[in-house]
Protein backbone atom coordinates (compact mmCIF):
# COMPACT_ATOMS: atom_id res chain seq x y z
CA UNK A 1 0.00 0.00 0.00
CA UNK A 2 1.13 3.60 -0.62
CA UNK A 3 2.09 5.49 2.56
CA UNK A 4 2.97 9.14 3.09
CA UNK A 5 6.67 8.21 2.89
CA UNK A 6 6.04 7.16 -0.74
CA UNK A 7 4.64 10.58 -1.69
CA UNK A 8 7.39 12.94 -2.90
CA UNK A 9 7.38 16.53 -1.61
CA UNK A 10 8.19 19.95 -3.02
CA UNK A 11 11.72 20.11 -4.38
CA UNK A 12 11.60 16.56 -5.75
CA UNK A 13 12.31 16.76 -9.50
CA UNK A 14 9.39 14.43 -10.37
CA UNK A 15 6.97 17.24 -9.42
CA UNK A 16 8.50 19.49 -12.08
CA UNK A 17 8.80 16.89 -14.84
CA UNK A 18 6.24 16.20 -17.57
CA UNK A 19 5.02 12.61 -17.31
CA UNK A 20 5.11 10.38 -20.40
CA UNK A 21 2.12 8.86 -22.19
CA UNK A 22 1.36 5.27 -21.21
CA UNK A 23 1.18 2.59 -23.92
CA UNK A 24 -1.45 -0.15 -23.94
CA UNK A 25 -1.75 -2.87 -22.84
CA UNK A 26 -0.53 -1.62 -19.47
CA UNK A 27 2.32 -3.59 -17.92
CA UNK A 28 1.64 -5.45 -14.68
CA UNK A 29 3.74 -2.77 -12.95
CA UNK A 30 1.57 0.05 -14.35
CA UNK A 31 -1.64 -1.78 -13.43
CA UNK A 32 -0.36 -2.22 -9.87
CA UNK A 33 0.62 1.46 -9.68
CA UNK A 34 -2.86 2.50 -10.83
CA UNK A 35 -4.52 0.21 -8.31
CA UNK A 36 -2.23 1.37 -5.49
CA UNK A 37 -2.96 5.05 -6.24
CA UNK A 38 -6.71 4.57 -6.09
CA UNK A 39 -6.33 2.40 -2.97
CA UNK A 40 -4.40 5.25 -1.31
CA UNK A 41 -7.29 7.67 -1.83
CA UNK A 42 -9.84 5.16 -0.49
CA UNK A 43 -7.65 4.41 2.54
CA UNK A 44 -6.98 8.10 3.17
CA UNK A 45 -10.71 8.80 3.36
CA UNK A 46 -11.28 6.01 5.92
CA UNK A 47 -10.73 7.64 9.34
CA UNK A 48 -9.53 4.42 11.01
CA UNK A 49 -7.08 3.45 8.26
CA UNK A 50 -5.93 7.07 7.81
CA UNK A 51 -5.18 7.38 11.53
CA UNK A 52 -3.53 3.95 11.76
CA UNK A 53 -1.12 4.70 8.88
CA UNK A 54 -0.89 8.51 9.24
CA UNK A 55 -2.38 9.20 5.81
CA UNK A 56 -3.35 12.71 4.66
CA UNK A 57 -6.81 12.67 3.13
CA UNK A 58 -6.82 13.08 -0.64
CA UNK A 59 -9.37 13.06 -3.43
CA UNK A 60 -6.72 12.89 -6.15
CA UNK A 61 -3.24 11.46 -6.61
CA UNK A 62 -0.99 11.72 -9.69
CA UNK A 63 1.79 9.29 -10.63
CA UNK A 64 4.42 12.05 -10.39
CA UNK A 65 3.60 12.26 -6.68
CA UNK A 66 4.79 8.69 -6.17
CA UNK A 67 7.86 9.29 -8.34
CA UNK A 68 6.48 7.65 -11.45
CA UNK A 69 6.52 9.70 -14.67
CA UNK A 70 3.53 8.01 -16.27
CA UNK A 71 0.47 9.99 -17.43
CA UNK A 72 -1.92 8.49 -14.89
CA UNK A 73 -3.85 9.85 -11.92
CA UNK A 74 -6.52 8.55 -9.58
CA UNK A 75 -9.63 10.42 -8.42
CA UNK A 76 -11.97 9.30 -5.65
CA UNK A 77 -14.68 11.74 -4.60
CA UNK A 78 -18.41 12.35 -4.74
CA UNK A 79 -19.87 14.86 -7.20
CA UNK A 80 -22.48 17.46 -6.19
CA UNK A 81 -25.26 14.88 -6.76
CA UNK A 82 -23.57 12.47 -4.32
CA UNK A 83 -22.49 10.19 -7.18
CA UNK A 84 -19.16 8.47 -6.53
CA UNK A 85 -16.44 9.29 -9.06
CA UNK A 86 -13.70 6.72 -8.57
CA UNK A 87 -11.30 5.93 -11.37
CA UNK A 88 -7.77 6.00 -12.69
CA UNK A 89 -7.41 8.26 -15.73
CA UNK A 90 -4.72 7.17 -18.22
CA UNK A 91 -3.40 9.66 -20.79
CA UNK A 92 -6.00 12.23 -19.68
CA UNK A 93 -6.83 15.36 -21.70
CA UNK A 94 -9.16 18.34 -21.38
CA UNK A 95 -10.81 18.51 -24.81
CA UNK A 96 -12.96 21.59 -24.12
CA UNK A 97 -13.73 23.93 -21.24
CA UNK A 98 -15.92 26.81 -20.18
CA UNK A 99 -14.75 30.40 -20.43
CA UNK A 100 -16.07 30.81 -16.91
CA UNK A 101 -13.58 30.02 -14.16
CA UNK A 102 -14.07 28.81 -10.60
CA UNK A 103 -11.95 28.54 -7.48
CA UNK A 104 -12.08 27.18 -3.94
CA UNK A 105 -12.49 30.25 -1.65
CA UNK A 106 -10.25 28.63 1.00
CA UNK A 107 -7.60 27.84 -1.63
CA UNK A 108 -6.07 24.49 -2.59
CA UNK A 109 -3.75 22.08 -0.85
CA UNK A 110 -1.57 19.25 -2.11
CA UNK A 111 -0.33 15.97 -0.66
CA UNK A 112 3.12 16.93 -1.93
CA UNK A 113 3.10 20.34 -0.23
CA UNK A 114 3.59 20.36 3.55
CA UNK A 115 2.59 23.97 4.03
CA UNK A 116 -0.36 26.27 3.51
CA UNK A 117 -0.11 28.40 0.35
CA UNK A 118 -2.93 30.94 0.55
CA UNK A 119 -4.67 32.34 -2.50
CA UNK A 120 -7.23 31.70 -5.18
CA UNK A 121 -6.35 29.03 -7.77
CA UNK A 122 -8.25 29.80 -11.01
CA UNK A 123 -9.69 26.69 -12.63
CA UNK A 124 -12.12 26.18 -15.54
CA UNK A 125 -15.62 25.91 -14.05
CA UNK A 126 -16.66 23.14 -16.48
CA UNK A 127 -14.53 20.78 -18.54
CA UNK A 128 -14.99 17.96 -21.01
CA UNK A 129 -12.32 15.39 -20.19
CA UNK A 130 -11.14 12.39 -22.18
CA UNK A 131 -9.00 9.59 -20.80
CA UNK A 132 -8.48 5.84 -21.04
CA UNK A 133 -9.30 3.29 -18.35
CA UNK A 134 -6.56 0.88 -17.31
CA UNK A 135 -8.14 -1.60 -19.77
CA UNK A 136 -7.75 0.86 -22.65
CA UNK A 137 -11.39 1.90 -22.90
CA UNK A 138 -11.79 5.56 -23.91
CA UNK A 139 -14.01 7.63 -21.59
CA UNK A 140 -15.43 11.14 -22.07
CA UNK A 141 -16.69 12.96 -18.97
CA UNK A 142 -18.22 16.39 -18.47
CA UNK A 143 -17.17 17.66 -15.04
CA UNK A 144 -17.98 20.73 -12.95
CA UNK A 145 -17.47 21.77 -9.35
CA UNK A 146 -14.91 19.97 -7.20
CA UNK A 147 -14.50 17.05 -9.65
CA UNK A 148 -13.54 19.54 -12.38
CA UNK A 149 -11.09 21.27 -10.03
CA UNK A 150 -9.57 17.98 -8.91
CA UNK A 151 -9.17 16.77 -12.52
CA UNK A 152 -7.32 20.00 -13.38
CA UNK A 153 -5.16 19.81 -10.22
CA UNK A 154 -4.08 16.25 -11.10
CA UNK A 155 -3.58 16.97 -14.81
CA UNK A 156 -1.31 19.84 -13.72
CA UNK A 157 0.81 17.32 -11.80
CA UNK A 158 1.31 15.27 -14.99
CA UNK A 159 2.62 18.49 -16.62
CA UNK A 160 4.94 19.41 -13.73
CA UNK A 161 2.66 22.26 -12.61
CA UNK A 162 1.88 22.96 -8.93
CA UNK A 163 -1.37 24.58 -7.77
CA UNK A 164 0.42 27.66 -6.43
CA UNK A 165 1.88 28.39 -9.89
CA UNK A 166 -1.61 29.74 -10.71
CA UNK A 167 -1.90 32.05 -7.68
CA UNK A 168 -1.63 35.81 -8.36
CA UNK A 169 1.77 36.73 -6.92
CA UNK A 170 0.95 40.41 -6.45
CA UNK A 171 -2.39 39.74 -4.73
CA UNK A 172 -3.20 36.07 -3.99
CA UNK A 173 -6.83 36.96 -3.31
CA UNK A 174 -7.30 39.27 -6.31
CA UNK A 175 -10.70 38.86 -7.92
CA UNK A 176 -10.58 36.37 -10.78
CA UNK A 177 -12.30 37.81 -13.87
CA UNK A 178 -15.34 35.91 -15.17
CA UNK A 179 -15.35 33.48 -12.24
CA UNK A 180 -17.73 32.05 -9.67
CA UNK A 181 -16.43 30.60 -6.39
CA UNK A 182 -17.08 26.93 -5.60
CA UNK A 183 -20.18 26.73 -3.37
Ligand SMILES: O=C(O)C[C@@H](Cc1ccccc1)[C@H](O)SCc1ccccc1
Nearest residue numbers: 057058059060108109110111112150153
Ligand atom coordinates in the same frame (compact mmCIF):
# COMPACT_ATOMS: atom_id res chain seq x y z
O1 LIG B 1 -2.09 16.51 -3.88
C1 LIG B 1 -3.02 16.10 -4.58
O2 LIG B 1 -2.94 16.07 -5.80
C2 LIG B 1 -4.34 15.79 -3.88
C3 LIG B 1 -5.04 17.10 -3.73
C4 LIG B 1 -6.02 17.20 -4.83
C5 LIG B 1 -6.84 18.44 -4.82
C6 LIG B 1 -6.40 19.63 -4.22
C7 LIG B 1 -7.22 20.76 -4.24
C8 LIG B 1 -8.46 20.70 -4.88
C9 LIG B 1 -8.87 19.51 -5.46
C10 LIG B 1 -8.07 18.40 -5.43
C11 LIG B 1 -5.61 17.23 -2.30
O3 LIG B 1 -4.77 16.84 -1.32
S1 LIG B 1 -7.00 16.33 -2.02
C12 LIG B 1 -7.45 17.00 -0.46
C13 LIG B 1 -8.73 17.67 -0.63
C14 LIG B 1 -9.85 17.07 -0.10
C15 LIG B 1 -11.09 17.63 -0.33
C16 LIG B 1 -11.21 18.81 -1.08
C17 LIG B 1 -10.08 19.41 -1.61
C18 LIG B 1 -8.82 18.84 -1.38
Ligand code: NI
Nearest residue numbers: 109110111112
Ligand atom coordinates in the same frame (compact mmCIF):
# COMPACT_ATOMS: atom_id res chain seq x y z
NI1 NI C 1 -1.42 17.93 -5.59
